[in-house]
Amino acid sequence: MEKRKKRIIFTSLIVSVLLGYLIFSTFTGGARFSQTVSEIKKDASLIGKPLRVSGKVVKGSFKTHSSSYFFKITDGKEIITLSYKGILPSSFQEGADVIAEGIYTKNKIFKVKNLLVKCPSKYIPKRD
Amino acid sequence: MAKLGFLFALSSFILSLLILFLAIYSLIKKERESLTKTAYTGSIFLFILITLTCSILLIALVKHNFKIEYVANYTDRNLPLFYTLTAFWAGQQGSLLLWLWFLSTFTLIFLLFNRKDKLTPYVFTLLTGITSFFLLLITIPANPFKELPFTPPNGQGLNPLLQNLGMAFHPPTIFLGFACFTIPFALALAALMTNQLDENWIRLSRKWSLYAWFFLGIGNVLGAIWAYVELGWGGYWAWDPVENASLLPWLTGTALIHSLTIYKKRKTLKIWTFILAILTFILCIFGTYLTRSGILSSVHAFEVSPIGNYFLVFMVFILASSFGLLWKNAKLIISPKPISSCFSKEGSFLINNWLFAAFTLVVFWGTTLPIITQFSKTEKELTVGKEFFNTFTSPIAFLFIFLIGVCPYLSWENFELFSLQKKINKPFLFSFFLFLPFIYFFENKFFGLVAFYLSLFTISLTLYLIIQDIKRRSLISKESRGESFFHLFTRDKHRYGGLISHLGVVLIFMGIIGSTLYKVELQSQLYPQQTQLISDITLRYERPITKKGPNYESIGALLTLYEKGIEKGVLIPALSFYETPKTTTAEVAIKWGPFRDIYIALSEIKEDDSIVIVTTLNPLATWLWIGSLLLFLGTTLSLWPEKKRRK
Numbered sequence: 001m002e003k004r005k006k007r008i009i010f011t012s013l014i015v016s017v018l019l020g021y022l023i024f025s026t027f028t029g030g031a032r033f034s035q036t037v038s039e040i041k042k043d044a045s046l047i048g049k050p051l052r053v054s055g056k057v058v059k060g061s062f063k064t065h066s067s068s069y070f071f072k073i074t075d076g077k078e079i080i081t082l083s084y085k086g087i088l089p090s091s092f093q094e095g096a097d098v099i100a101e102g103i104y105t106k107n108k109i110f111k112v113k114n115l116l117v118k119c120p121s122k123y124i125p126k127r128d
Numbered sequence: 129m130a131k132l133g134f135l136f137a138l139s140s141f142i143l144s145l146l147i148l149f150l151a152i153y154s155l156i157k158k159e160r161e162s163l164t165k166t167a168y169t170g171s172i173f174l175f176i177l178i179t180l181t182c183s184i185l186l187i188a189l190v191k192h193n194f195k196i197e198y199v200a201n202y203t204d205r206n207l208p209l210f211y212t213l214t215a216f217w218a219g220q221q222g223s224l225l226l227w228l229w230f231l232s233t234f235t236l237i238f239l240l241f242n243r244k245d246k247l248t249p250y251v252f253t254l255l256t257g258i259t260s261f262f263l264l265l266i267t268i269p270a271n272p273f274k275e276l277p278f279t280p281p282n283g284q285g286l287n288p289l290l291q292n293l294g295m296a297f298h299p300p301t302i303f304l305g306f307a308c309f310t311i312p313f314a315l316a317l318a319a320l321m322t323n324q325l326d327e328n329w330i331r332l333s334r335k336w337s338l339y340a341w342f343f344l345g346i347g348n349v350l351g352a353i354w355a356y357v358e359l360g361w362g363g364y365w366a367w368d369p370v371e372n373a374s375l376l377p378w379l380t381g382t383a384l385i386h387s388l389t390i391y392k393k394r395k396t397l398k399i400w401t402f403i404l405a406i407l408t409f410i411l412c413i414f415g416t417y418l419t420r421s422g423i424l425s426s427v428h429a430f431e432v433s434p435i436g437n438y439f440l441v442f443m444v445f446i447l448a449s450s451f452g453l454l455w456k457n458a459k460l461i462i463s464p465k466p467i468s469s470c471f472s473k474e475g476s477f478l479i480n481n482w483l484f485a486a487f488t489l490v491v492f493w494g495t496t497l498p499i500i501t502q503f504s505k506t507e508k509e510l511t512v513g514k515e516f517f518n519t520f521t522s523p524i525a526f527l528f529i530f531l532i533g534v535c536p537y538l539s540w541e542n543f544e545l546f547s548l549q550k551k552i553n554k555p556f557l558f559s560f561f562l563f564l565p566f567i568y569f570f571e572n573k574f575f576g577l578v579a580f581y582l583s584l585f586t587i588s589l590t591l592y593l594i595i596q597d598i599k600r601r602s603l604i605s606k607e608s609r610g611e612s613f614f615h616l617f618t619r620d621k622h623r624y625g626g627l628i629s630h631l632g633v634v635l636i637f638m639g640i641i642g643s644t645l646y647k648v649e650l651q652s653q654l655y656p657q658q659t660q661l662i663s664d665i666t667l668r669y670e671r672p673i674t675k676k677g678p679n680y681e682s683i684g685a686l687l688t689l690y691e692k693g694i695e696k697g698v699l700i701p702a703l704s705f706y707e708t709p710k711t712t713t714a715e716v717a718i719k720w721g722p723f724r725d726i727y728i729a730l731s732e733i734k735e736d737d738s739i740v741i742v743t744t745l746n747p748l749a750t751w752l753w754i755g756s757l758l759l760f761l762g763t764t765l766s767l768w769p770e771k772k773r774r775k
Binding site for chain 1: 362489494509510511512711714731740
């Protein structure tokens with residue numbers, strides 16, 4: 001059984017090191033907290049950091065300007081402007097719930113890197 | 129009609145409980161014969177009742193019975209019949225019903241073929257227990273026959289994104305896989321309960337696991353194809369929680385089918401096999417939970433519903449009881465002698481299992497992080513992006529590809545470097561020859577080229593192995609090479625099915641590398657008659673064109689494609705406008721090619737007829753689909769029934 005014991009110790013050592021690295025790197029770099037629109041507006045320390053924000057696209061706010069898109073999203077209290085360069089997800093429309101990943105810049109515009117649209121009509125029945 | 133449907137569901141639930149009690153009672157009392165027989169007969173009636181429940185929902189969908197909430201939520205009068213039928217699994221309640229129906233079908237098939245088996249009473253009891261759980265969901269928190277207080281004149285319609293052939297078949301195939309994995313799980317537990325750890329359960333489990341794994345694989349690929357042709361962002365996999373949900377059991381399932389082989393051949397990796405069978409099933413339930421309870425804010429999110437708690441309790445119960453059972457029997461299962469070398473063939477299977485475990489853990493961690501952190505003090509979801517998954521999974525993928533190539537050349541028990549080296553000399557040289565065009569055609573990116581070389585090395589190793597087998601056989605049996613080839617593939621289906629699947633996996637890997645690292649993307653605004661140059665391609669925008677479909681209107685951009693100055697046909701990316709629900713979807717135009725896809729999505733079309741398009745060049749994207757096809761062909765070969773030999 002000696003060999004088996006050694007092997008178990010060796011394996012668990014490797015596994016715990018890798019596991020530790022995985023958890024460590026998630027919390028130091030990879031992961032992002034979701035912020036609400038109000039939080040981004042309030043907290044100046046978030047400027048320049050990679051963020052994830054979700055909200056509803058404000059009706060009538062969508063504009064195009066030299067192949068960039070601009071639109072506003074709201075969490076019901078505050079509104080911020082987003083800029084996005086790239087393909088709009090096919091379910092994107094005004095009034096849709098979106099999740100945006102990107103950076104909130106000094107000039108109060110959220111530069112979007114990734115844009116996801118939650119599909120309200122797909123699975124979530126509308127409740128009035 | 130709703131009442132009738134619910135009545136069927138309720139009586140199925142009651143019947144399943146009766147059968148469950150009867151089955152447990154006969155197990156305890158050891159009065160097998162008569163009682164078990166009654167239970168088996170009962171399960172036929174149960175299947176009929178569940179089928180009737182499903183038919184009622186189907187009829188309600190076809191008849192546009194909008195009084196039923198489910199029908200009103202997912203269909204409308206203009207929806208084509210085909211998609212009206214597929215709306216059956218568009219929502220939570222219907223999908224659970226479908227899961228249930230598959231499960232009861234599989235239970236019946238299992239009974240039909242293994243009636244006499246000693247394990248069957250135990251397997252049957254467990255399967256009935258799981259069936260009862262799903263029936264509980266259908267009757268209480270996820271009743272598909274729930275009625276609205278009024279009858280709306282029209283339904284809300286099916287999301288246009290779901291109106292696609294890939295999406296029509298993707299969910300049921302996934303559920304087919306999920307439900308099918310219940311059987312290897314039940315077999316593993318039955319083997320543990322009865323201490324019959326011999327070949328019998330392995331033989332059955334291998335067959336059912338392969339089927340389940342096959343369905344789940346196809347389901348995942350269908351989902352990827354759907355994302356590629358329908359979502360319009362130029363990719364096929366976004367590490368979305370819902371995609372991960374069905375990837376997780378596929379990963380552990382892959383490890384399971386490999387472990388089963390070793391269990392059967394070498395009587396080792398036994399604990400692994402049991403753990404993997406249990407984990408795979410739990411991940412199937414977990415996958416259903418993730419996608420159908422609305423716990424995650426994913427692109428696919430369902431509404432948050434009370435079924436989450438039912439699932440949690442069920443999962444904890446299964447986890448605790450099955451691992452408890454395993455722990456109790458651990459002493460009997462542990463193989464007498466440990467694997468001698470990590471670099472023997474058994475050793476490589478062990479490494480393979482560890483790699484799959486690591487892969488699963490990374491995906492699981494990344495997927496559940498938002499859920500875990502959601503319940504922390506700050507109540508904020510911590511999420512990881514694509515980069516997280518890519519960084520952690522790619523080294524594992526590289527190791528997989530290497531292992532696939534080398535493993536068949538390793539010998540059992542011992543590691544012999546010298547003989548290995550001698551055996552792989554020729555394919556090693558051949559792989560450099562294959563590599564030349566890649567150096568020529570692909571930009572010099574370190575990881576990309578390493579990945580390509582590694583893949584080609586593995587491909588040459590695998591092909592060389594097959595060629596050697598053929599030569600040897602034709603030498604011994606004096607057949608021609610062609611006959612030998614045919615005979616080998618029909619005799620040892622398991623081995624060659626495996627090798628073909630492995631080739632498929634390598635092609636998939638190359639497809640992913642090509643279309644991720646070497647992707648070219650460009651957004652441009654064009655006026656009619658204007659042209660756009662991307663690498664060696666020229667696109668000319670001719671004019672907008674309109675089209676009318678059964679329940680949508682679309683407006684497209686007619687583009688002429690020139691490759692190296694030669695006209696290569698037209699591409700029409702379009703935007704479709706649906707009335708119910710009021711949505712716009714982008715219909716991408718793809719020119720599929722053996723070496724690259726030209727992928728164009730129209731993002732908007734303006735009053736003055738100018739358009740904004742995003743063009744993506746996806747090198748080797750097609751290899752992904754060809755690889756998947758090979759993977760499934762290989763699996764089919766492995767699953768092909770052996771000819772029964774007459775005694």
